[in-house]
Amino acid sequence: MFDFQITSKNSRARAGIFSTPHGDLITPVFAPVGTQATVKTLTPEHLKDINASLVLSNTYHLYLRPGDELVRDMGGLHKFMQWHHPMLTDSGGFQVFSLAQTRKIDDDGVTFKSHIDGSTHRFTPEKSVAIQENLGADIIMAFDECSDPNDKAYSKIAMDRTHRWAERSVKAQTQRDQALFGIIQGGVQADLRAESATFIASLDTPGIAIGGLSVGETKQEMHDTLDVVTPLLPENKPRYLMGVGTPEDLINGVARGIDIFDCVLPTRLARHHSAFAPEGRLNLMNATFARDEKPIDETCDCYACKTFTRAYIRHLIVAKELLAGTLISIHNLRALIRLMEQIRVYIADGTFESRVPELLSQWDNNAKRKHATVGAQRDD
Numbered sequence: 493m494f495d496f497q498i499t500s501k502n503s504r505a506r507a508g509i510f511s512t513p514h515g516d517l518i519t520p521v522f523a524p525v526g527t528q529a530t531v532k533t534l535t536p537e538h539l540k541d542i543n544a545s546l547v548l549s550n551t552y553h554l555y556l557r558p559g560d561e562l563v564r565d566m567g568g569l570h571k572f573m574q575w576h577h578p579m580l581t582d583s584g585g586f587q588v589f590s591l592a593q594t595r596k597i598d599d600d601g602v603t604f605k606s607h608i609d610g611s612t613h614r615f616t617p618e619k620s621v622a623i624q625e626n627l628g629a630d631i632i633m634a635f636d637e638c639s640d641p642n643d644k645a646y647s648k649i650a651m652d653r654t655h656r657w658a659e660r661s662v663k664a665q666t667q668r669d670q671a672l673f674g675i676i677q678g679g680v681q682a683d684l685r686a687e688s689a690t691f692i693a694s695l696d697t698p699g700i701a702i703g704g705l706s707v708g709e710t711k712q713e714m715h716d717t718l719d720v721v722t723p724l725l726p727e728n729k730p731r732y733l734m735g736v737g738t739p740e741d742l743i744n745g746v747a748r749g750i751d752i753f754d755c756v757l758p759t760r761l762a763r764h765h766s767a768f769a770p771e772g773r774l775n776l777m778n779a780t781f782a783r784d785e786k787p788i789d790e791t792c793d794c795y796a797c798k799t800f801t802r803a804y805i806r807h808l809i810v811a812k813e814l815l816a817g818t819l820i821s822i823h824n825l826r827a828l829i830r831l832m833e834q835i836r837v838y839i840a841d842g843t844f845e846s847r848v849p850e851l852l853s854q855w856d857n858n859a860k861r862k863h864a865t866v867g868a869q870r871d872d
Contacts, residue, residue: 493511493512493513493668493669494510494511494512494671494698494699495510495511496508496509496510496511496698496699496728496729496730497509498727498728499840500839500840500842501839502838502839502842502843502844502845503747503844503845504722504747504748504749505520505746505747505749505835505839505844505845506519506520506749506751506839507519507520507836507839507840508730508751510699510730510751512578512630512631512671513630513669514570514576514577514578514579514630515545515577515578517545517546517578517730517752518545518836519730519751519752519836520742520745520746520750520751520752520753520832520835520836520839521545521546521751521752521753521832522737522742522753522754522755522828522829522831522832523544523546523547523548523580523752523753523754524539524544524547524548524754524758524759524825525547525548525550525754525755525756525759525872526547526548526549526573526575527548527549527550527553527756527872528549528550528553528554528557529549529554529563529569529572529573530573531547531759531821531825531872532759532763532817532821532872533759533762533763533814533817533818533821534759534818534821534822534825536573536574536575538818538822539575539825540577541794541795541822542794542822542825542826542829543826543829543833544577544825544829545577545578546577546578546579546580546752546754547575547577547578547579547580548579548580548581548582548754549569549573549579549580549581549627549629550581550582550584550587551581551582551583551584551587551620551623551624551627551633552584552587552588552615553587554569554581554623554627555584555613555623556606556607556608556613557608560622560623560624560626560627561626563626563627563628564626564627564628568626568627568628569581569627569628569629570628578630578631579628579629579630579631580629580630580631580632580633580732580752580754581624581627581629581631581632581633582633582734583620583624583632583633583634583635583636583661583675584615584620584623584635585620585633585635585636585637585638585675585703586638586703586734586735588602588604588615588637589637589638589639589707591604591605591607594607597637597653599653599656600616601614601615601616601617601619601635602614602615602616602637615635616635616660617634617635617657617658617660617661617664618660618661618664620633620634620635620661621634621635621661621664621665621672622664624670625665625666625667625670628667628670629670630669630670630671631670631671631673631699631732632665632670632671632672632673633672633673633675633701634654634657634658634661634662634672634673634674634675634697635657635658635660635661636654636657636658636675636677636703637650637653637654637657637677638650638677638703638704638707639651639677639679639704640679640707640708641679641680641704641705641707641708641709641713642679642680642708642709643679644679644681644684647677647678647679647681647684648678648681648684650677651677651678651679651684651687651688654675654677654688655688655691655692658674658675658691658692658695659695661674662674662695662697671697671698671699672697672698673697673698673699673700673701673732674692674695674697674700674701675692675700675701675702675703675734676688676689676692676700676701676702676703676704676721677703677704678704679704679709680709680713680716680717682716682717682720685717685720685721686720686721686724688721689720689721689724689725690724693724693725693726693729697729698729698730699729699730699731699732699752700725700726700729700730700731700732701731701732701733701734702717702718702721702731702732702733702734702750703734703735705717705733705734705735705736706734706735706736706741706755707735711740711741711744714736714741714744715744715748718733718744718745718748718749718750719748722748722749722750723749725749730751730752731749731750731751731752732750732751732752732753732754733745733750733752733753734754735754735755736753736754736755737753737754737755737756737757737758737828738755738757738858739768739827739828739831739855739858740852740855740856740858741753741755742828742831742832742835743831743835743848743851743852743855744848744852746835746839746844747844747845747848756872758821758824758825758827758828759821759824759825759872760872761773761820761824762817762820762821762823762824763817763820763821765777765809765816765820766820767788767789767820767823767824768788768789768823768824768827768828768858769788769789769858770789770791770854771857772856772857772858773857773858774788774802776788776802776805776806776809776816776820777806777809777810778806781802781803781805781806782803782806783803784801784802784803784806785801785802785803786801786802787800787801787802788802788805788820788823789823789827792823792826792827792830793826793830794822794823794826794827795819795822796819796820796822796823797823800819805819805820831851831855835851
């Protein structure tokens, strides 16, 4: 169980198969985010239709509502949300990081106030693992502390704490049908990241996550961090870059040896009327599209593009119909999943490295927020 087989390589890029109790993950892979046991506006059938193979849900949010014990009593997350394919849950560490004004961190854990009703709660590594065992995802995360990437002094404190919490998380795990990943921290400091990569790799968890990125650092700092970290990781373990998911991030991440990605960006953009397209990110509310008979993307094979025009989707947006968000979400997620499918083919035929400039050029305009100021955050 949880074997990772590399099927092909091209420079640092890898294609592989990661075995889980709910099926094999073909990597590199992009995971839609279903924070509260649902990918916003989409059903599991929609996800299957776009060839999604992995979905992420959120420990913090599901602990607060409906409660991890309820999910356990309903048969676990797969049965509860009727997604019978691989699932991943994060540790809750990023959400606690986001609650800077209402949480207190100490060496044992974190005390925080619920964003729902202000009630007080406490997470420790043991508590986080217990919640994730109740939820029952195939891949779970060690509890970690995410810090300001540019604060070196505190990044060192948070990294050391993350290491101690990772050891406690490993000891706390009781369910062996879940793959627990340790998480690398260390801000954008090369020496800290190298230290963290070496330590987390030494724990011999089934996979390794890289956290604390896409939280305010520059793209170059992200790339430099990956260039430090991935050469220090074991080849036979999948590598998960947490909360990162613009098209250019996926391309650059794969080129640096990353296997798993997740991000709320595709569905969040959809709710702000923004769609990925060959000519760049489109704001479909723009009057330019009022009589546009083309699909969002003529090269796309998703239901939205095979069925509807830009004009129709704009009409839905103007009329405030919920279907608009569903159709754009279907397209945006399928665009990233198609990109990963394409990348896997290029890795297998040995051309990915030479195609990176072409791919980055193709997706360049989609990385720019021309019409919607929407951040690539973790919760959706």
